[in-house]
Amino acid sequence: MSQLIKLNDNVASIAENEWTVVQLPPSLVEARKQAGKVVLFKLTGEQTVSEEQISGTVIPESGKVIVPLSVFIACKAQLQARINAGEIGVWLDTHEVLADLAEHQSDLNQLPIIAVHVERFADGRIFSLGLLLRTRYSFKNELRAIGDVLRDQLFFLKRSGFDSYLIRADRNAEEAMLSLNDFSAPYQGAVDETRPAFVRYNRVA
Amino acid sequence: MYKYDEIDQRLVDERVAQYRDQTRRYLAGELSEEEFRPLRLQNGLYIQRLAPMLRIAVPYGMLSSKQLHKLADIAHSYDHSYGHFSTRQNLQLNWPKLEDVPDILAELASVEMHAIQTSGNCIRNITTDQFAGVAPDEIIDPRAMAEVMRQWSTFHPEFALLPRKFKIAVSGTKDDRAVVQMHDIGMEFYLDNHNKVAIKVWVGGGLGRTPILGAVIREHLEWQHALTYCEAIVRVYNLHGRRDNSYKARIKILVKALGIDEFRSQVEAEWAHLKDAPNTITEAELARVAKHFEAMPYANLPAHDASFDAAIVSNPVFANWAKRSLHAHKTSGYRAVTLSLKPHGKAPGDATSEQMHVVADLAEQYSFGELRVSHEQNLILADVKLSDLFAVWEKARVYGLATPNIGLLTDIICCPGGDFCSLANAKSIPIAQAIQMQFDNLDYLHDIGDIELNISGCMNACGHHHIGHIGILGVDKDGSEWYQVSIGGSQGNNASIGSVIGPSFSADEMPAVVQKLIDVYIKERTPEELFIDTVRRLGVAPFKAYVYAQDEVTA
Numbered sequence: 134m135s136q137l138i139k140l141n142d143n144v145a146s147i148a149e150n151e152w153t154v155v156q157l158p159p160s161l162v163e164a165r166k167q168a169g170k171v172v173l174f175k176l177t178g179e180q181t182v183s184e185e186q187i188s189g190t191v192i193p194e195s196g197k198v199i200v201p202l203s204v205f206i207a208c209k210a211q212l213q214a215r216i217n218a219g220e221i222g223v224w225l226d227t228h229e230v231l232a233d234l235a236e237h238q239s240d241l242n243q244l245p246i247i248a249v250h251v252e253r254f255a256d257g258r259i260f261s262l263g264l265l266l267r268t269r270y271s272f273k274n275e276l277r278a279i280g281d282v283l284r285d286q287l288f289f290l291k292r293s294g295f296d297s298y299l300i301r302a303d304r305n306a307e308e309a310m311l312s313l314n315d316f317s318a319p320y321q322g323a324v325d326e327t328r329p330a331f332v333r334y335n336r337v338a
Numbered sequence: 339m340y341k342y343d344e345i346d347q348r349l350v351d352e353r354v355a356q357y358r359d360q361t362r363r364y365l366a367g368e369l370s371e372e373e374f375r376p377l378r379l380q381n382g383l384y385i386q387r388l389a390p391m392l393r394i395a396v397p398y399g400m401l402s403s404k405q406l407h408k409l410a411d412i413a414h415s416y417d418h419s420y421g422h423f424s425t426r427q428n429l430q431l432n433w434p435k436l437e438d439v440p441d442i443l444a445e446l447a448s449v450e451m452h453a454i455q456t457s458g459n460c461i462r463n464i465t466t467d468q469f470a471g472v473a474p475d476e477i478i479d480p481r482a483m484a485e486v487m488r489q490w491s492t493f494h495p496e497f498a499l500l501p502r503k504f505k506i507a508v509s510g511t512k513d514d515r516a517v518v519q520m521h522d523i524g525m526e527f528y529l530d531n532h533n534k535v536a537i538k539v540w541v542g543g544g545l546g547r548t549p550i551l552g553a554v555i556r557e558h559l560e561w562q563h564a565l566t567y568c569e570a571i572v573r574v575y576n577l578h579g580r581r582d583n584s585y586k587a588r589i590k591i592l593v594k595a596l597g598i599d600e601f602r603s604q605v606e607a608e609w610a611h612l613k614d615a616p617n618t619i620t621e622a623e624l625a626r627v628a629k630h631f632e633a634m635p636y637a638n639l640p641a642h643d644a645s646f647d648a649a650i651v652s653n654p655v656f657a658n659w660a661k662r663s664l665h666a667h668k669t670s671g672y673r674a675v676t677l678s679l680k681p682h683g684k685a686p687g688d689a690t691s692e693q694m695h696v697v698a699d700l701a702e703q704y705s706f707g708e709l710r711v712s713h714e715q716n717l718i719l720a721d722v723k724l725s726d727l728f729a730v731w732e733k734a735r736v737y738g739l740a741t742p743n744i745g746l747l748t749d750i751i752c753c754p755g756g757d758f759c760s761l762a763n764a765k766s767i768p769i770a771q772a773i774q775m776q777f778d779n780l781d782y783l784h785d786i787g788d789i790e791l792n793i794s795g796c797m798n799a800c801g802h803h804h805i806g807h808i809g810i811l812g813v814d815k816d817g818s819e820w821y822q823v824s825i826g827g828s829q830g831n832n833a834s835i836g837s838v839i840g841p842s843f844s845a846d847e848m849p850a851v852v853q854k855l856i857d858v859y860i861k862e863r864t865p866e867e868l869f870i871d872t873v874r875r876l877g878v879a880p881f882k883a884y885v886y887a888q889d890e891v892t893a
């Protein structure tokens with residue numbers, strides 16, 4: 134059975150996964166890098182993507198594929214025809230920088246899908262990235278969470294603008310779907326409902 | 339105080355259902371230990387040394403009589419008939435069963451309470467001054483804003499899994515009693531030049547392994563923007579705070595790494611997009627919430643009460659208690675009362691179910707059915723008539739709630755430490771008890787005067803040892819328990835972080851070490867000088883010399 138949950142008009146269902154995620158080959162060097170451009174001089178232990186990894190990445194010749202951000206940036210020229218055909222999506226890791234994507238792809242809505250890969254479910258950067266993609270970068274197409282995606286984070290992912298969730302292979306996606314509706318009247322405005330409770334409801338003291 | 343409407347109630351009810359299912363899945367093996375961990379933590383459930391520990395949220399320290407009765411009943415039914423009030427103004431149960439927690443939450447929900455975000459890497463309970471709303475030096479009652487912020491931070495989707503815990507304090511007084519400079523975000527409310535409510539925002543303070551006072555990120559923020567501005571701060575932190583090393587993951591490390599100016603410019607850049615977004619607080623919402631914190635229906639009373647004055651004159655024991663336990667009140671004829679949870683030789687901050695019922699009854703009878711928890715781990719009746727104080731004292735006394743040591747050496751702030759906490763390096767409660775017994779003489783305690791002694795069982799600093807005038811920290815040396823002593827720390831507007839006096843001590847030595855510190859103070863003080871001021875005037879050297887010199891003689 135498919136592990137993919139998709140949200141359409143706030144209705145969740147299990148959906149066929151049309152997209153193949155292109156992986157980077159494993160890195161051979163224990164490279165460390167700074168967390169993006171924003172935080173200077175700070176070792177975070179995040180792996181940087183090497184030239185060898187980028188050149189060693191195998192992109193299937195046809196079909197819908199989601200390529201790593203670094204590969205997308207490096208190979209954009211070659212991919213342009215497929216981008217125009219709507220066959221290319223991009224995925225990024227939680228430590229990667231959205232500005233890098235925007236710099237190389239001024240109209241994000243040319244991409245039918247963006248995925249954010251979360252290595253450990255407890256990494257909450259994914260929520261800020263989703264929110265920024267939706268609000269700051271006005272991304273309107275499918276926004277997918279991939280990686281260590283588990284039931285108990287789905288409600289937050291939904292509120293942060295994700296509308297598709299690839300549940301970790303060893304978990305039951307059907308059951309996970311239930312948690313999208315854990316709370317029916319959240320307090321604060323977020324992506325899915327921008328108005329906070331005090332605007333949505335007539336709350337009287 | 340704030341009363342739930344349908345929206346609030348629905349949320350805590352749905353929370354109970356959610357957590358019940360999470361617990362079920364964990365017990366059924368559908369959730370791994372690692373996966374369940376952040377879920378139970380966000381619900382205040384730790385796995386401790388002896389049993390799980392459940393931390394129940396007491397938002398900004400406010401409780402109703404009804405709630406305290408319920409807490410007493412819960413402690414009785416699900417625990418060993420006592421609870422521990424923490425330095426975060428919350429209540430901790432030390433012995434609940436993991437499988438009982440969903441039922442405990444359901445009981446809590448029935449009195450508009452919960453355990454949401456009382457631990458874990460998320461925005462924690464928002465704390466404030468225990469005298470909010472009644473303090474004469476108050477400029478703005480911060481509780482309405484604290485409640486607005488509580489709601490905003492509850493299950494905030496973007497900030498559900500931060501690099502590390504995140505603590506916010508708010509204050510609205512001239513004399514800061516909420517320790518805003520020690521928080522990840524501190525908000526100080528004041529009236530600006532146009533007589534409008536504004537906020538001075540501090541960021542990056544915190545205790546723990548790297549104690550640091552917060553820096554001012556904004557001198558003037560209009561109150562409407564409190565939530566969006568916090569969102570900008572927490573977003574920068576969420577994206578760029580370290581996640582590879584939990585000791586370096588607090589916002590203070592990020593602020594320090596970037597420098598406050600760079601951090602500020604990143605926050606301001608973020609806020610430029612967020613300002614005036616829908617989370618901007620409306621006049622109507624603030625007014626709605628503030629209604630719940632309107633002044634109590636006080637009686638019109640003269641500033642003096644003859645029966646009270648007479649009791650003070652005729653009863654020295656009552657007078658002693660009154661001297662330490664009563665606090666000035668905005669309203670003529672009223673006082674705020676601190677009930678001490680620090681009887682000598684007991685674990686600081688602990689209250690039995692019986693004591694909780696007694697305090698709840700006292701609040702019901704004499705203080706409009708409300709009470710507060712202080713970060714000094716005592717309970718406060720905020721609105722007692724002068725003429726009722728004697729009756730309050732008599733009853734409190736019978737139940738061990740009237741030790742006249744508020745603000746004195748034995749009013750120790752103390753974390754649960756090695757007796758309960760699995761992170762501890764050393765026990766803290768027995769040290770507190772030993773010190774209390776060493777100084778078990780009220781006249782002497784009063785002579786020593788105002789002093790704060792804080793104890794933490796490890797670097798995490800739940801006992802706020804860095805800001806104790808005397809701070810004691812449990813350390814681990816080759817597997818045995820030792821104690822490092824610092825002096826000169828302080829909370830309040832003039833906050834400072836204590837300096838370590840030298841090599842650490844064994845548990846046995848601790849009462850004598852504190853005694854020696856006090857001896858130096860007594861010898862050196864000028865009339866009217868408090869311990870902290872003597873330390874500030876003389877520095878650490880004379881204290882250190884005496885403590886360690888004596889050591890060599892006896893060795």
Ligand code: SF4
Nearest residue numbers: 753759762795796800
């Ligand atoms: S300071 Fe350390 S020992 Fe004490 S409660 Fe906190 S974590 Fe536990």
